[in-house]
Amino acid sequence: MSFEIAITILVFIMTMSVVLLRPGEINEAWPASVGAGMILLTGIVSSDDISDIISKIGGASVTIMATIVMAVILESFGFFHWAAARLAYLAKGSGYRLYWYIQLLCFLMTLLFNNDGSILITTPILILLLTNLRLKPHEQLPYLLSGALIATASSAPIGVSNIVNLIALKIVHMSLYMHTAMMFVPATLGLLFMSWLMFVVVKKKIPEKLPNSKYDIEEMFFTKKFHPLKGTLSIETKRKRTIFMLRVLLFVFVLRCLLFVASYLSIPIELVAVLGSLILLLWRWYHLRTNPIDIFKKTPWHILIFAFSMYVIIYGLHNAGLTAMLVKICEPIVNQGLFQASFIMGGLVSILSNLFNNHPALMIGTITLTEMGLDPITLKTIYLANIIGSDMGSLLLPIGTLASLIWMDILRKNNIKVTWNDYLSVSLIVVPLTTIVTLFLLFYWVQLVFA
Numbered sequence: 001m002s003f004e005i006a007i008t009i010l011v012f013i014m015t016m017s018v019v020l021l022r023p024g025e026i027n028e029a030w031p032a033s034v035g036a037g038m039i040l041l042t043g044i045v046s047s048d049d050i051s052d053i054i055s056k057i058g059g060a061s062v063t064i065m066a067t068i069v070m071a072v073i074l075e076s077f078g079f080f081h082w083a084a085a086r087l088a089y090l091a092k093g094s095g096y097r098l099y100w101y102i103q104l105l106c107f108l109m110t111l112l113f114n115n116d117g118s119i120l121i122t123t124p125i126l127i128l129l130l131t132n133l134r135l136k137p138h139e140q141l142p143y144l145l146s147g148a149l150i151a152t153a154s155s156a157p158i159g160v161s162n163i164v165n166l167i168a169l170k171i172v173h174m175s176l177y178m179h180t181a182m183m184f185v186p187a188t189l190g191l192l193f194m195s196w197l198m199f200v201v202v203k204k205k206i207p208e209k210l211p212n213s214k215y216d217i218e219e220m221f222f223t224k225k226f227h228p229l230k231g232t233l234s235i236e237t238k239r240k241r242t243i244f245m246l247r248v249l250l251f252v253f254v255l256r257c258l259l260f261v262a263s264y265l266s267i268p269i270e271l272v273a274v275l276g277s278l279i280l281l282l283w284r285w286y287h288l289r290t291n292p293i294d295i296f297k298k299t300p301w302h303i304l305i306f307a308f309s310m311y312v313i314i315y316g317l318h319n320a321g322l323t324a325m326l327v328k329i330c331e332p333i334v335n336q337g338l339f340q341a342s343f344i345m346g347g348l349v350s351i352l353s354n355l356f357n358n359h360p361a362l363m364i365g366t367i368t369l370t371e372m373g374l375d376p377i378t379l380k381t382i383y384l385a386n387i388i389g390s391d392m393g394s395l396l397l398p399i400g401t402l403a404s405l406i407w408m409d410i411l412r413k414n415n416i417k418v419t420w421n422d423y424l425s426v427s428l429i430v431v432p433l434t435t436i437v438t439l440f441l442l443f444y445w446v447q448l449v450f451a
Contacts, residue, residue, distance in 0.1 A: 004044055004320040011038050012313050016356045020399045025412075028405060029302035032309035039316040049319065053311050059270040060166030061304050063259075064114055066273035067160075070252060071109075071117035072298045073280050076288060080121070082245050084129040085217045088210075095207040096199075099143065102126065103195045106147045110154035112252050114161045115391075115403040116303060118151040123410045132213050141418065142202035144411070145426055149395055150195060152403045153434070156187040156391040160259055160269070163307055164359050165387060168366040172383050176263035183384050186445040190392065190438030197430050251280065306402065307359065314363040326368045334372060338381060339443055345369075346385035346439050350393025354400045362390040381446050385439055393435040398423045 015035030019028045039045050045053075074080070087105065091098035105125070110118040126147055130140040155162035159169045159179040169179060255276035259269045281292045317323070330348075334341040345365065352361035365386040369379055394400035398408055398420065411418055 004042070005317075005322060007042055008039060008044060008313070008316040008320045008322070011035050012317060012356075012360070015313060016360070019357065022405075025409075027302050028402070029305040029309070032306045032313070036309035036312035039313055042316070044316045044319050045312055049315050050312070053308065053315060056170045057167050057307055057311055059268055060163055060170060061307055062270040063160065063166060063273040064116070064163040065299065065301070065304060066270070066277040067113045068117045068120070068303070069277045069295060069299055070280050071113045071121050072295050073277075073284050074121060074248065075124070075298075076284060076290070076295070077245070077248060078241070079245060079248070080125045080128060081217050082241055083125050084132070086242075087125070087129055088133070088213055088217070091210060093210050095139075095210050096203075098210060099146065099199060099202075099206055100195075102143055102147045103150050106151035107154045107191065110151050110161050111158060112249070112256055114163070115152050115155035115401070116163070116300070116406060118154070118161075119148065119403045119407045119410070120300070122147055122151050123407055127410075127414050127416070128217055132217050134211050135207065137416070138205065139207050140416070141422055142205045142426075144416070145418065145423065146195075146198045146202060148404065148407045149198065149427070149430070150191065152395060152401055152407075153194060153392045154191060155403075156190070156387055156438070157184045159183075159387075160256070162391060163303065164362050164390065167307070167311070168362055168383065168387070171363075171366050171370060172379060174380055174383065176260050176269065178380065179384070180260065182380065182446060182450065183387065183442070186438060186441035187388070189441050190388070190434055193437050194392070194430060194434040197433060198426060201426055201429055248280075248283075251283075252276075300406075303402065310357075310359045311363060314360050314367070317364065318367055323364065323368045323371055326364070327371045330368060331372055334374070334378075334382065338378060338446075341378075341382050342385035342443050343436075343439055345382050346389040346393065346435065349386045349389030350396070350435055353390055353394030354397045357399065358390040358394040358401045361394070362386055365390075377446070377450060381442070384442055384446075388435060388438050388442060392438060393431060396427050396431045398427075 012035070015031050018026065018031035022028065040050075083105065087098065087101050090101050102122075106118060106122045109121050113121065123144070126140075126144055130143060155165060157180070159165045159174075159176050165179075169176070255272065258272050258276075261267075262269045262272045281295065284290065284295075285292060330345065333344050349358075349361050349365045352364065355361075366383060369383055369386070372379075374382070391401075395404065398404050398418075408418065
């Protein structure tokens with residue numbers, strides 16, 4: 001092993017250890033940026049490499065942050081309280097019905113925004129709802145855990161729902177349109193299987209009948225008198241509030257569709273995303289008369305630092321020769337056939353994601369694939385198998401994704417305790433089976449439609 005590889009691997013392991021252990025609740029962007037700085041000091045990553053990194057992650061990062069800004073704007077509109085009230089109403093006192101509506105909400109929020117934004121939206125909504133229903137901690141856990149798992153895994157069907165997916169798309173030169181055409185059907189069927197399997201696993205822990213709410217969550221927010229400094233949205237009737245929220249969601253949906261149109265027409269999708277977030281900010285200013293500065297303060301910009309820093313470290317591993325070593329190991333496997341390659345590569349990325357987080361795992365896996373000289377369909381199919389490993393297989397442990405780390409942080413801030421045993425009691429059964437089923441579905445869908 002060369003000196004460069006040894007140094008880079010050591011920096012990588014040290015960085016990921018701090019990211020996953022988070023001593024003193026340190027933000028994951030700090031150890032990542034320190035690790036990236038150490039790599040840059042060694043000279044393994046050059047200034048030309050930095051320019052290449054920025055070109056690869058720039059558009060993806062801007063797109064994701066623009067959608068997260070939209071997610072933060074929803075909170076100021078009272079969407080969290082409105083959605084919590086709607087869930088309580090739709091459940092009609094049934095704990096089982098509430099489970100399925102939570103699954104649907106988390107799936108849709110990830111498709112409309114992204115997995116990190118979905119966690120930032122759905123977790124506070126569920127905490128509001130479950131607290132208001134006076135459920136005991138052990139009764140809240142199945143809803144919180146299943147919601148987080150489906151919200152994170154739902155980034156698989158469309159590439160724009162995950163920053164690392166968008167970055168990887170750029171590397172393999174794959175459009176959002178092609179990603180969705182090849183992935184939406186198998187991934188969505190895999191998510192349906194995941195929801196059903198989770199329900200089977202947690203059913204005994206879910207109350208059949210829900211207790212009555214302590215108060216009307218929606219009224220608590222919307223009946224506040226409008227104050228220009230506090231920026232409270234005052235809408236008198238529930239019907240008008242519902243119409244307003246549906247208009248906002250319709251706007252986000254149309255914008256989401258325009259991203260795919262832009263991708264198909266080779267227009268930079270980040271331009272559409274930024275324009276959409278600016279329009280929503282102006283809409284918010286019109287209704288609330290509040291300065292948009294507060295939105296930018298609430299936006300988790302550290303995600304950008306984390307993504308850039310991790311890519312610098314991964315580029316260091318690549319330049320030091322690690323991906324060349326992986327190519328020699330993986331090439332014989334890939335040459336065995338598409339079926340075996342999809343399962344083995346998808347499984348490998350799943351394992352790496354749970355050990356080191358899915359950001360570096362998918363980047364390493366994707367860069368390795370591009371060095372093999374594969375034909376376009378084979379490359380894209382195995383890449384999508386990697387996505388399944390990165391977005392679904394990574395959920396085996398609560399440290400496998402940035403979204404799950406954000407979820408755990410939100411729970412800690414709300415004094416909700418989730419132990420590893422609680423998490424593993426569901427994930428050890430659900431995640432491996434879902435990953436395998438979805439990989440099967442991907443292979444046969446590609447054979448059926450694209451072969």
